[in-house]
Amino acid sequence: MNIHEYQAKELFKSFGIAVPRGQLVETPQEALAAAKALGTFPVVLKAQVHAGGRGKAGGVKLARSLEEVQELASQILGMKLVTRQTGPKGKIVRKLLVEEGLEIQKELYLASLVDRQKERVVVMASTEGGMEIEEVAKETPEKIFQVHVDPAYGLLGYEAKGLALKLGLGQDLVAQGTKTIQGLFRAMIELDCQMAEINPLIVTKDGKVLALDAKVVFEDNGLFRHSNLQGLLDEFEEDPKELVARKQGINYISVDGNIGCLVNGAGLAMATMDIVKLFGGEPANFLDVGGGASKDQISEAFRLILQDERVKGILVNIFGGILRCDELAKGITEAAKEIELSVPLVVRLEGTNAPEGREILKASGLAIIPAANMADAAKRIVQAVSPA
Amino acid sequence: MAIWVDENTRVLTQGITGRNGAFHTRQCLAYGTKIVAGATPGKGGETFDGKIPVFDGVHQALKEVEAEASMIFVPAPAAADAIMEAADAGIKVIVCITEGIPVLDMVRVKRFLVDHPAILIGPNCPGIISAERSKLGIMPGYIHKRGTIGVVSRSGTLTYEAVYQLSALGFGQSTCVGMGGDPVHGVGFIDVLKAFQDDPETEGIVLIGEIGGSDEEAAAAFIKENVTKPVVAFVAGRTAPAGKRMGHAGAIIMGSSGTAAHKIETFERCGIRVAENPAVIGEAMKRALDEAKR
Numbered sequence: 001m002n003i004h005e006y007q008a009k010e011l012f013k014s015f016g017i018a019v020p021r022g023q024l025v026e027t028p029q030e031a032l033a034a035a036k037a038l039g040t041f042p043v044v045l046k047a048q049v050h051a052g053g054r055g056k057a058g059g060v061k062l063a064r065s066l067e068e069v070q071e072l073a074s075q076i077l078g079m080k081l082v083t084r085q086t087g088p089k090g091k092i093v094r095k096l097l098v099e100e101g102l103e104i105q106k107e108l109y110l111a112s113l114v115d116r117q118k119e120r121v122v123v124m125a126s127t128e129g130g131m132e133i134e135e136v137a138k139e140t141p142e143k144i145f146q147v148h149v150d151p152a153y154g155l156l157g158y159e160a161k162g163l164a165l166k167l168g169l170g171q172d173l174v175a176q177g178t179k180t181i182q183g184l185f186r187a188m189i190e191l192d193c194q195m196a197e198i199n200p201l202i203v204t205k206d207g208k209v210l211a212l213d214a215k216v217v218f219e220d221n222g223l224f225r226h227s228n229l230q231g232l233l234d235e236f237e238e239d240p241k242e243l244v245a246r247k248q249g250i251n252y253i254s255v256d257g258n259i260g261c262l263v264n265g266a267g268l269a270m271a272t273m274d275i276v277k278l279f280g281g282e283p284a285n286f287l288d289v290g291g292g293a294s295k296d297q298i299s300e301a302f303r304l305i306l307q308d309e310r311v312k313g314i315l316v317n318i319f320g321g322i323l324r325c326d327e328l329a330k331g332i333t334e335a336a337k338e339i340e341l342s343v344p345l346v347v348r349l350e351g352t353n354a355p356e357g358r359e360i361l362k363a364s365g366l367a368i369i370p371a372a373n374m375a376d377a378a379k380r381i382v383q384a385v386s387p388a
Numbered sequence: 389m390a391i392w393v394d395e396n397t398r399v400l401t402q403g404i405t406g407r408n409g410a411f412h413t414r415q416c417l418a419y420g421t422k423i424v425a426g427a428t429p430g431k432g433g434e435t436f437d438g439k440i441p442v443f444d445g446v447h448q449a450l451k452e453v454e455a456e457a458s459m460i461f462v463p464a465p466a467a468a469d470a471i472m473e474a475a476d477a478g479i480k481v482i483v484c485i486t487e488g489i490p491v492l493d494m495v496r497v498k499r500f501l502v503d504h505p506a507i508l509i510g511p512n513c514p515g516i517i518s519a520e521r522s523k524l525g526i527m528p529g530y531i532h533k534r535g536t537i538g539v540v541s542r543s544g545t546l547t548y549e550a551v552y553q554l555s556a557l558g559f560g561q562s563t564c565v566g567m568g569g570d571p572v573h574g575v576g577f578i579d580v581l582k583a584f585q586d587d588p589e590t591e592g593i594v595l596i597g598e599i600g601g602s603d604e605e606a607a608a609a610f611i612k613e614n615v616t617k618p619v620v621a622f623v624a625g626r627t628a629p630a631g632k633r634m635g636h637a638g639a640i641i642m643g644s645s646g647t648a649a650h651k652i653e654t655f656e657r658c659g660i661r662v663a664e665n666p667a668v669i670g671e672a673m674k675r676a677l678d679e680a681k682r
Contacts, residue, residue: 271549
């Protein structure tokens with residue numbers, strides 16, 4: 001689960017990480033009031049959307065006067081921000097963070113995440129802040145420093161201090177640096193983060209270490225331990241169909257094509273999209289109804305696909321294990337009867353109770369195109385949606 | 389032979405009284421798995437289906453019965469603890485089916501297993517089956533035929549698909565291992581490949597990977613150096629968009645790493661046959677075996 005920069009900064013503060021003074025606003029009037037309250041210029045206006053690359057896209061501006069605050073805030077609020085992470089559709093800016101401008105001496109990088117290879121939490125720091133860390137890793141890997149934390153002991157004091165020193169935070173800065181690194185690690189563990197990142201971490205000309213930006217991604221599997229964090233979800237930032245799906249316990253991800261896919265199991269769902277593409281079609285979505293889906297969940301999944309007006313045909317590919325094919329067939333016939341099925345539907349059923357399932361579909365009177373196997377199913381649906 | 393489990397393996401179910409635990413314990417019993425005990429806290433002293441003794445925990449069970457393996461259906465909040473409990477009690481093969489365990493819990497589990505060695509399969513996986521002998525997991529048993537192909541996979545239903553194709557073409561299986569789709573998990577491709585290479589019954593290997601992480605790349609390098617048996621690989625997620633978690637917590641392309649294209653390219657560079665699409669995994673194995681015979 002992603003959250004906004006301003007939310008991440010609030011959380012960081014509670015872990016002893018210093019952040020610039022600032023306020024979240026939603027209108028230019030509020031922006032003016034916030035700038036006045038800060039009582040200093042310049043101020044920085046930062047668009048709050050879930051995407052990186054905001055600065056380059058014009059979502060981060062420096063204002064040197066109240067007039068500029070008014071003007072720039074009006075510009076940014078409501079604008080469609082298109083960054084390399086939002087895709088061409090972009091994101092509408094609804095929230096703005098107004099912050100004090102600071103005189104920066106040094107930009108650093110700090111992050112914590114799970115290293116899958118080493119199966120440990122890693123704390124990563126670099127002297128090259130403000131850049132894409134992937135770029136740094138490629139160009140100058142010697143400028144990235146890492147500590148892999150033993151979960152039996154946690155991040156030890158000397159390890160955090162060592163990283164601070166490697167970042168060049170010596171003398172009077174080492175205490176602030178160590179505290180920031182320890183704070184970030186504690187946030188990572190205590191909030192069940194998938195990733196917590198500060199890029200850049202800055203040293204100001206007057207000798208303060210602050211998180212100028214903040215990014216936190218919570219691990220979905222850990223959310224049950226943090227009912228207080230679930231309220232931080234900004235539903236406007238989510239794909240509405242993905243949101244509905246998640247509430248139903250269905251894994252759904254919208255992509256750009258016109259063939260709706262309904263599959264059980266994540267691996268098979270991905271493979272089904274792949275084979276559709278291989279035979280010249282374009283999948284409209286990834287959809288995994290899960291291993292033990294009920295009849296109702298299947299109907300819900302079916303509705304979800306049919307609500308997508310781009311969908312010109314549907315491919316159902318089920319390998320019944322726990323999920324019985326007769327249950328699935330009942331779910332499909334129910335949903336298809338309720339919502340008038342106006343697009344071609346190809347169904348491939350295999351596994352537990354497959355013959356019963358096929359029988360139910362046949363008896364339903366629905367115009368279903370049966371398929372013998374996965375390749376046959378893909379070929380048939382691609383054919384059915386291509387213009388004659 | 390087979391790897392890790394066979395008809396003699398004695399199994400304990402952790403979470404035997406839950407809905408899934410009970411259902412699949414019955415399915416496994418029907419398949420022939422030797423399930424000797426169950427564990428659910430607070431249910432010690434009861435009997436499951438009138439024949440299997442239930443204990444409050446694994447240590448308590450092992451005072452009364454002998455078991456080498458356990459199968460875990462405990463809900464996610466308590467599942468990591470269940471794994472560590474089994475390992476501490478001396479269980480040698482732990483199969484964790486539970487989905488949704490927090491990754492930081494798994495980081496602790498893996499650290500724990502350094503001092504308490506056990507073979508952990510999963511979590512978030514279909515389990516392990518040695519065809520027609522023993523099944524510890526949730527896969528449909530009837531698609532499996534006994535034979536000489538070892539299957540290892542990060543996915544559930546896609547594995548069933550591959551097994552179904554293999555059986556239909558007359559290729560039975562020695563053992564099938566579903567490692568699970570979580571970023572931090574028990575045995576990996578290399579552990580299973582090593583076991584298949586050493587297993588005299590296994591003559592060919594199917595490896596099913598997916599986007600995310602770099603386990604497939606590591607497996608490719610390992611196969612090139614250490615595996616003499618024919619291997620066929622398939623990687624799901626060629627069309628997956630970057631930055632989206634595709635159902636499995638581990639199936640996510642981060643930046644430019646973890647793509648299917650890179651994994652496929654690595655397999656091919658290491659001389660490993662890659663099935664072009666999921667419908668031809670069985671055929672690809674057939675061709676690889678034919679080639680190896682020549």
